[in-house]
Amino acid sequence: MNKKVKTVLGPFILVVLLSISRYLFSSKMTFITEIAIYSLFVMGNNILYGYLGMVSFGQPFYLSIGAWTSAIFLAYIGHNPILAMLLGIAGGVITGFVLGPFFIRLRGDYFALINAALCAIGVFVFQKLLIGITRGEDGLWFRTQMSRVRLLDIRLPNNFFFFVMIIFFIVLVLYSHMNNSVLGSSFKALKVNERKMRFLGFDTFRIRWIGFILASALSSLSGSLYALNLGFVNPSLGETHRAAEVLVATLLGGSGTVYGPFFGALGFLGIKDLVSRWVTRWELVVGVITLIVMFRFSKGIWGGIRKVSLKIYDRDERSAGRCGRQRS
Amino acid sequence: MNADRTNTLLNVSDLEVSYQKLKVLFGVSVYVKKGENVVLVGRNGAGKTTLFRTIAGFIKKGKGNIVYKGKEIDRLEAYEVAQRGLKYIPQDKQVFSDLTVRENLELGSYATKDHEWDTVLVHFPKLKTLLDRKAGNLSGGERQMLLITMALLGRPELVLMDEPTEGLAPQLVKELKDAFKEINRHTTLFIIEQNLPLTAEVADRVYSMKEGKIVAETTARDDIKEMVFEKYL
Ligand SMILES: Nc1ncnc2c1ncn2[C@@H]1O[C@H](COP(=O)(O)OP(=O)(O)O)[C@@H](O)[C@H]1O
Numbered sequence A: 001m002n003k004k005v006k007t008v009l010g011p012f013i014l015v016v017l018l019s020i021s022r023y024l025f026s027s028k029m030t031f032i033t034e035i036a037i038y039s040l041f042v043m044g045n046n047i048l049y050g051y052l053g054m055v056s057f058g059q060p061f062y063l064s065i066g067a068w069t070s071a072i073f074l075a076y077i078g079h080n081p082i083l084a085m086l087l088g089i090a091g092g093v094i095t096g097f098v099l100g101p102f103f104i105r106l107r108g109d110y111f112a113l114i115n116a117a118l119c120a121i122g123v124f125v126f127q128k129l130l131i132g133i134t135r136g137e138d139g140l141w142f143r144t145q146m147s148r149v150r151l152l153d154i155r156l157p158n159n160f161f162f163f164v165m166i167i168f169f170i171v172l173v174l175y176s177h178m179n180n181s182v183l184g185s186s187f188k189a190l191k192v193n194e195r196k197m198r199f200l201g202f203d204t205f206r207i208r209w210i211g212f213i214l215a216s217a218l219s220s221l222s223g224s225l226y227a228l229n230l231g232f233v234n235p236s237l238g239e240t241h242r243a244a245e246v247l248v249a250t251l252l253g254g255s256g257t258v259y260g261p262f263f264g265a266l267g268f269l270g271i272k273d274l275v276s277r278w279v280t281r282w283e284l285v286v287g288v289i290t291l292i293v294m295f296r297f298s299k300g301i302w303g304g305i306r307k308v309s310l311k312i313y314d315r316d317e318r319s320a321g322r323c324g325r326q327r328s
Numbered sequence B: 001m002n003a004d005r006t007n008t009l010l011n012v013s014d015l016e017v018s019y020q021k022l023k024v025l026f027g028v029s030v031y032v033k034k035g036e037n038v039v040l041v042g043r044n045g046a047g048k049t050t051l052f053r054t055i056a057g058f059i060k061k062g063k064g065n066i067v068y069k070g071k072e073i074d075r076l077e078a079y080e081v082a083q084r085g086l087k088y089i090p091q092d093k094q095v096f097s098d099l100t101v102r103e104n105l106e107l108g109s110y111a112t113k114d115h116e117w118d119t120v121l122v123h124f125p126k127l128k129t130l131l132d133r134k135a136g137n138l139s140g141g142e143r144q145m146l147l148i149t150m151a152l153l154g155r156p157e158l159v160l161m162d163e164p165t166e167g168l169a170p171q172l173v174k175e176l177k178d179a180f181k182e183i184n185r186h187t188t189l190f191i192i193e194q195n196l197p198l199t200a201e202v203a204d205r206v207y208s209m210k211e212g213k214i215v216a217e218t219t220a221r222d223d224i225k226e227m228v229f230e231k232y233l
């Protein structure tokens, strides 16, 4: 199939399936919205971990940048939720742009840890230092401040669902395009052989920086949507333990792929939703399931789906091929 | 040395390089003129790879200097050296094995803003039939062809190749040899080679290296064939 068609068709099918599910399981609408929003967060981490091979223990920081930017804007400055979202993305881009040059120079383990430190500092800043603005532990409420925007009043959950689907579709198309473009190849190539990239003439520092900014922007977008969805943000959003969660979701779904993050988010939130009703330590169950998936399919859920479907496709192909060969 | 030094493309003088405390190159001086095919021979461990890596900007020199096209390049990053048209193909024959041949070439194109594949693929038409193959599944010879093609994107003026024929079957070595001659018509080459008959056939000039020093230089074909190597290898 043509690459360009594939870039749009895949995201389209996924978003249509999600929209159908919304009607089949109408009680699960909010849950599906959350999965799409969480997918964006996982997609951000996937650029770092899956494509560039950089482990960060601080992604919730970038998530909270987006959430707080949107929340503060809506609580104090303006009323337009879409503008709030755009500002959230801008916050992520700026954060990535400014921190990138310092962070991406660091060796793997230091990169992971400095992000964890940043995350802890972020929680402190939003909880204590800026308590006058963020209201600390109590959190910042702004639901009533949001105004109606033309065409789509996203204050209504049903409309918000479709709004998120549109965003999710656009981001997936861009992500898929990135995956097939030279940028995607250079991320993957950098991960396996940075030296060779430099011999080819690549400024690998800049490529990594671009990846870092994209990751930060996606996390912030996710944070913004999270805030808009709840109409409320509190500092626990940026807590360090969520960093492990997004890494697990990335692995579970299949790292370094376009659709892996969605399946990771679905798997992670799905298991959490099911298990936490029965077991309080649901994290343990998620951990065990992730291990099983990783041992069975090294490329996660999406890798597993692809492997199985390739086998089926292959079988069809072979039986079709046999007739073809006899003729020739 | 009293050779004619006009048209010098690369000039390395009195280069000293160490790995931590271990000194590996002791005052190496070599030059390459535009259009030449210069071959560097020498035993394993002589320091040939170290010399190439230093020229390519991957290792920082101790003393000496490296001038390419009239400008000092020894403080540049490896990618900047490559962007100036001096490419290095390492000994390891590593391609990006998870990417297809096409994607590998796209990377080469993107780095150099050169998207004219036809002019570089003429040397290895076989690659055209392998474009959608994962580079990891190529044979050693095909990999080397891909690496050379990638390096030629951007029309570099000078290409350094580190033991390109190492471990390849005789038939492939012959194919590469013909390609070197073809490529050399428009690109200057500086090649590390252990294969002496091949060296004798393609080289305009040969340096011989031993224990971190250049111990011989010759242009005479007979020398290349016999004397130099028996004495120094
Ligand atoms: N990364 C390194 N660290 C320390 N010593 C090295 C390194 N690479 C090469 N050497 C040493 O430098 C010397 C020259 O090696 P090299 O340049 O690879 O030689 P050649 O390519 O001629 O076989 C050898 O003694 C080798 O052991």
Ligand SMILES: [Mg+2]
Pocket (backbone or CB within 6 Å): B048, B049, B050, B091, B162
């Ligand atoms: Mg060597």
